[in-house]
Amino acid sequence: MSDGAHARPLTAFGPDFPFPYDEWLNHPAGLGAVPEGRRGEEVAVIGAGIAGIVAAYELMRLGLRPVIYEASRLGGRLRSEPFGYDTDTIAELGGMRFPRSSAAFFHYVDMLGLQTAPFPNPLTEAAGSTVIELGGESWYARSIEDLPPLFREIAEAWDGALESVLHLGELQDAMRRRDPQAVKRIWDHLVPRWDDHSFYEFIASSPEFSRLSFRHREVFGQVGFGTGGWDSDFPNSMLEILRVAACEFDDDQHLIRGGVEQLPRGLWEREVDDAVHWPSGTSLASLHGGAPYGGVDRVSRAADGKLAVVDSASTTRHYRTVLATCQSWLLTTQVQVEEELFSQDLWMALDRTRYMQSSKTFVKVDRPFWRDVDQATGRETMSMTLTNRLTRGTYFFEDGPDDPAVICLSYSWMSDALKMLPHTSRRRADLALEALEKIYPDVDVRSHIIGDPVTVSWESDPYFLGAFKGALPGHYRYNERMYRHFMQAGLPEAEKGIFLAGDDVSFTPAWAEGAVQTALNAVWGIVDHLGGASDPKNPGPGDRYAELGPIELSP
Template sequence: MSDTRSPHQKPFALFGPDFTFAYDDWLQHPAGLGQLPPTQHGTRVAIIGAGLAGLVCGHELMKMGLHPVVYEAGRLGGRLRSAVFDGSDGVIAELGGMRFPRSSRGFYHYVEQTGLHTAPFPNPLTEAAGSTVIELEGERFYARRLSDLPPLFQQVAAAYDQALEEQASFSALQEAIQQRDAAAVKAIWNPLVKDWDERTFYDFIASSRAFQQLSFRHREVFGQVGFGTGGWDSDFPNSMLEILRVNVTRCDEDQHLIIGGAEQLPQGLWQQPLQQAVHWPPGTSLQQLNQGAPRPAVRRIHRNDQGQLTLTDSRGHQESFAAVITTCQSWLLTTAIDTEENLFSQPLWMALDRTRYMQSAKTFVMTDRPFWKDKNPQTGEDCMSMTLTDRLTRGTYLFDQGDNRPGVICLSYAWMSDALKVLPLDAEKRVELALAALKKIYPDVDLASHIRGNPITVSWESDPNFLGAFKGALPGHYRYNQRMYSHFMQDQLPAGQRGLFLAGDDISWTPAWAEGAVQTALNAVWGVLHHLGGHTHPDNPGPGDCWHTWQPITLDN
C-alpha cells in the first residue's frame, strides 16, 4: 500500500484497537521509560524465557538500573529461530517468525536499535515474489498481480473488502488508527467486540452480504488462497475479533524479512552494550550481567516465608527475587513449571489454561542457486513461483539470497490439520512428499537436482518448550484475553498475587505477531517499575498511567 501520509503525520502503527496506547512514542521519548528510587538500583528481577518478550524486558529493565536474571529452557531467541544450513556460509531457514509488518513500530524500534536491515517479504502477488502460481483442484494460474488472475479471484478479494466495510466499519476504523485518535478507535471497536467475540471468522464470511451474493466456490477459494499472506482457512474456527485486528492494523500487508535472520534481533538485545544507563557502567550488557548465558529452565515458582518470589531451576538451585516476569507460553505454567496456585486468581488460571495454540509446520531446503528465476523458453514465465495450493505443501516460498549465493525454498508452510499430517514424519520424508506435490504443479522442473545439503524442518507443537506455534483465540475467548493482558495492572490484586508479571505474544491481542511480544513486554516493564516504587516522566506516561482512560472494554459475565 502506498504511503499517503502528510509530512507531519506519524507512521501507521499497531495502535490498539483494544488498548489505544502509542508504544512507539513511549519508546522514543528522550525522557526514557521511567525512573526507580536509587535504593532499588541493582535489584535482581527474574525473567523466565529468553525470547523477544523476555529480552525486551531485560534490556529495558537493565537500562533503568535493575539486574535482570534470565532463565531459558531451550534456545535463546524463542520463536525467532534462524537455523543455518549445514556447511553453508550463513544461509538460514526461518523456522519461526519470518515476516514482520511495518505497522509493528515497537518491533522496528529494536530492529533499528540493533542495526539490522530488512527487505520486502516475497508474499503472493507482491513485487518481492516476482511471480505467483495458484493451483487449486488441479487448475493452475500464473500471475504477477491480482489483475492477472481470472475474475473469480478478483471477486473474492472485492467481497472480503466489502464484508469488512459493511460489518466492521473498516475504513473509518483504520483511519482512526492512522490518526491515533484513541476516542474514535474505541467508539468503533468496542461495539465490534460485543458483536463478534462469540462468532467465528467463517461466520463473518458466510453471513456477509458480499459473500452471500457469490457461490460456495468463492468462499472455498478465499480459504485456500486468501489475499496478502496466503490462505485463511486454518483460521476459520477462530474468533473474528482476532482476524479483524490483523486486518485493521495492517499486520497482513507491507511485511518485511530481516536480512541474515530474525534471530539476530534477540541475540542483539542480549549482547548489545549499553551506551547510557542508570547504575551500570557503559558497556554493560544482558549477557555480561548473566555471566555469559541464561540460567537453565525454571521448574518451580513459589512465594517463600518472607513473601519473596522464589524460582527453582532444573538443577535444583533456588533464588528469590523482588519481581518475576514470565514470558513462556501459558500452558507451560501448568505442564512444565510447578507454579504455586495462589500466585494467580482462579479466573486468571482459567484464562491461562484455556489458551488454544495452533499447530504449524515448515520444511526448508537450500538450493544451488535461485534457479526459479530461469525463464521457461516456451512461455517466458519464471520456471517456478511463490506457490499457493490445496495440496499438502499449501504455501511454498522462494528466497533469493543474492548474486552468487545459494537459494532457499520453504517447500511447505502449513497450519493446523495440514501441519498434523506431517507431524510424525522426519525431514527427508517431508521433503519427499513436498517434492511429489510440487512436481504435479511444475512437471518440467527438476527441483530435486538443485537441492544441496540437508533439509531443515520444524513442528512447533512437538517442542516441549512451546506446545504450539502461537495462540489462536476461539469464539468467547475475549474475556480470557482481557484477564491475561490486563494482569500487569496489579494495584487491586491481593498482596500474594503481586510481583509476578505475564508477557509474550500469547497474552497479547495479536498472537503470532512479534509486536504483541514487544507491547506486552513493555507493559510488564511498566508493571515492575510501578511495583518497585518507580515512576514515569510526566511528559512520557506509560501504559499503566493511561490504562484507566483507554483500557480494553469489559464484557459482562
C-alpha cells in the same frame, strides 16, 4: 477518510489498547525510574524470546538486574536455523515476515541497524511471479489482474465486508490520527458484537460473500489472496482476524536479512552507555557471564514474602518480581507454579488459551534456479506457489543470482501441519517435493538441493506446545484477564509480583509486535511494583490504562 489521515503511517495503535508504544520508547524522558535503593535489584525473567529479551533490556537500562532463565534457546520463536555449517544460509523456523506497522518491534530492528527486505508474498514484486494451483488447474500471475475474475471477486468481497460490516476505514483513520478516544469508540462497539462469532461465520453471513457462491468461500480459504489461504483461521474469533486487518499486519511485510534471530541476540549482546546504575559497556550478556540460566522448574511464595524460583540445576533464588514470558501452557505443564500466585479466573484464562499448530520444511539449493525464464512461455521456472495440496504455501528466498538459496517447500497450519507431525525431515521434504512435482512436472527441484532439509513442528516441542495462540469465539474475556494482569494495584498481596508477557498474552498472537508491547507493559508494571514511576512528561501504559484499557465484558 479525513484530511491528513495518511499524514502518518498506520501502526498497531490498539485497537484494544490504543497506547503509543513507539512514542513512549522514543521519548527523551525515558520509560521511568526506580527508587535509588532498588537499583541493581534482581528481577527474574523466565524465557529468552523476544518478549523476555526486550523486557530484560529495558529493565537493565532502568538500573535493575534482570536474571534470564531459558530452557531451550535464546530467541524463542524468532529462530533462524542454519543449514549445517553454512551459517550464512538460514531457514526462518518461527517468525519470518514482519509488517512495517509493527512500530514497537521495528524500534529495536532499527536501533540495531538490521537490514530488511520486502517479503516474497504472493502477487508482490518481491516474489516476482505467483502460481495458484487448485484442483489440478494452475494460473500464473504477477498481479491479481492476471488471475480469473473469481479471485478479484473474492478480494473485492473481503474488502467490502470489512468496510460495510465492520467500518474498517473509519477505525484505521482513527488509528492513523492517533486518536485513542475514536479508536475506543469504534472498537469497544465491535468487541461485544463479534467476540462470539467465528471468522467463517462472518464470511458466510456477510452480504458481500453471501451473494457469491460457496466456491468463492472455498477458494478464499484455500489460497485466499495477499499472503495466502485463510481456512486454518476459520474457527477463530472474528475479532482475531479483524485486528490483523485493522493493524495491516497482512500488508507491507518484511524479512530480516541474515535472520530475525539477530534481533534478540543483538539485544542480548548490545552494550549500553545510557543505563542507570550500570557502567558504560554493560550488556545483558555481561550481567549473565555470557549465558542465561537454565529452565525454571518451580515458582512459589517463600517464607520471606519473595518469589522463590527453582531452576533446572535445583538452585533456588528469591526475587521481589518475576516475569514469565513463556507460553501460558508451560505454566501448567513445564513449570510448577504455586496455585495461589494467580486467581482462579486467571488460571482458567491461561489454561483455556488455544494454540495453533504450524509446520515448515526448508531446503537449501545451489542457486535461485526458479528465476530461469522459459524462452517459449516467458515465465519463470517456478513461482511462489499457493495450493490446496499438502504444501499449501511455497516460498523462495535468494541473495544473488549465483549464491546458494532457500526454498520453504511447505508452510502449513492446523490439520495440514498435523499431517507432517509423525514424519522425519526427509520424509516431509519428499512429501512436499512430490506435491510440487505435480504442479511443475518439468522441473527437477531435487537436482538443486544441497544437504539435508530443515523442519519444525512447534506443537511437538515441549517448550512451546504450539506455534501461536488462536482465540476461539468467546475467548475475549480470557484474553482481557491475561492482558491486564500487569496492572496489579488491585490484586491480593499473594498474587502480586509475578507478571506475564508474550504474544499469547497480547491481543495479536503470532505477531512479534504483540510480544514487544506486552513486554513493555510488564516493564511498567515491574517498575510500579518496586515503587518507581514513569516521568510525568512520558506516562506509560499503566498510567493511561484506566482511560484507554480494553473494554471489560460482563461475566
